[in-house]
Amino acid sequence: MPENKIENKKIGAALVVGGGIGGMQAALDLAESGIKVYLVDSQPSIGGVMAQLDKTFPTNDCAMCTMAPRLVEVGRHKDIEVISLADVERIEGTAGHFNVKIRKRPRFVNEEKCTGCGICAENCPVHRIIYVAPEKDKIEISLKDMEIMNRIIKEYKDTEGPLVPILQKANDTYNYLPEPVLRYVADKLNMPLSLVCRIATFYNAFSLEPRGKHIITVCLGTACHVKGAGKVVSALEGELGIKNGETTKDKLYTLETVRCIGCCGLAPVLKVGEDIHGLMSKTKVPELLGMYPHAQ
Numbered sequence: 001m002p003e004n005k006i007e008n009k010k011i012g013a014a015l016v017v018g019g020g021i022g023g024m025q026a027a028l029d030l031a032e033s034g035i036k037v038y039l040v041d042s043q044p045s046i047g048g049v050m051a052q053l054d055k056t057f058p059t060n061d062c063a064m065c066t067m068a069p070r071l072v073e074v075g076r077h078k079d080i081e082v083i084s085l086a087d088v089e090r091i092e093g094t095a096g097h098f099n100v101k102i103r104k105r106p107r108f109v110n111e112e113k114c115t116g117c118g119i120c121a122e123n124c125p126v127h128r129i130i131y132v133a134p135e136k137d138k139i140e141i142s143l144k145d146m147e148i149m150n151r152i153i154k155e156y157k158d159t160e161g162p163l164v165p166i167l168q169k170a171n172d173t174y175n176y177l178p179e180p181v182l183r184y185v186a187d188k189l190n191m192p193l194s195l196v197c198r199i200a201t202f203y204n205a206f207s208l209e210p211r212g213k214h215i216i217t218v219c220l221g222t223a224c225h226v227k228g229a230g231k232v233v234s235a236l237e238g239e240l241g242i243k244n245g246e247t248t249k250d251k252l253y254t255l256e257t258v259r260c261i262g263c264c265g266l267a268p269v270l271k272v273g274e275d276i277h278g279l280m281s282k283t284k285v286p287e288l289l290g291m292y293p294h295a296q
């Protein structure tokens, strides 16, 4: 082997402490340059604080959309070994020759078989001593809602991953997800309520608060912003007597804002339900509201 090739050969391994977004990216960069990487995190899984965020500054990008590809890449990379639920106890040595002692804490589950569904936590024999599961007949849901939900659940329960479409349909039906409905879905799908709530709170399309019959969504993306979308929002707030994010007392209108709905050529744009209204201005607001009946 030529000498320079021997000099360039990567030897040894790198240890990255902390599996947040920075740690994951560092591990990927090192692994891509040919170095074996050990990624240590004290939490049961990597992802760090970013996994708990909805949007990130300054672009308002979805935190999960930024993080998920890296999570997958780290998990699949042949040169990255993730050591989660572990602490670095001791580091000795000098640059180029470190010895690190890592203590891995027990998980009390078979990691080969665990899918992270959380059902074991719900049924933990230790916690169950003090945990009283809600009895099935204690879900307070009206007969009418039960019939509606039975129809929706029947339609989707045999599809793959039925939870999201069921919640979507329920959200479309009620314009939000009432608590008894969430409990009923969890019960019928035999899923932990915590899992159903996690999905219901993850997607912006779902709301846990009652919303109006007409949901007005104004785009505040860059194109719409520079074309005066802010003035349209102010005009709507004035006409409806509510602030952004609120619902009128008569439950007719909810006012919301988003970043780019993909019709930048028509900026400023807003949606009422699924109807798109482009080239909006504050003077067009009364006419727009007149198009959506005031009767329930």
Ligand code: FES
Residues within 6 Å of the ligand: 219, 220, 221, 222, 223, 224, 225, 259, 260, 261, 262, 263, 264, 265, 267, 269
């Ligand atoms: S910025 Fe408003 S539609 Fe794209």
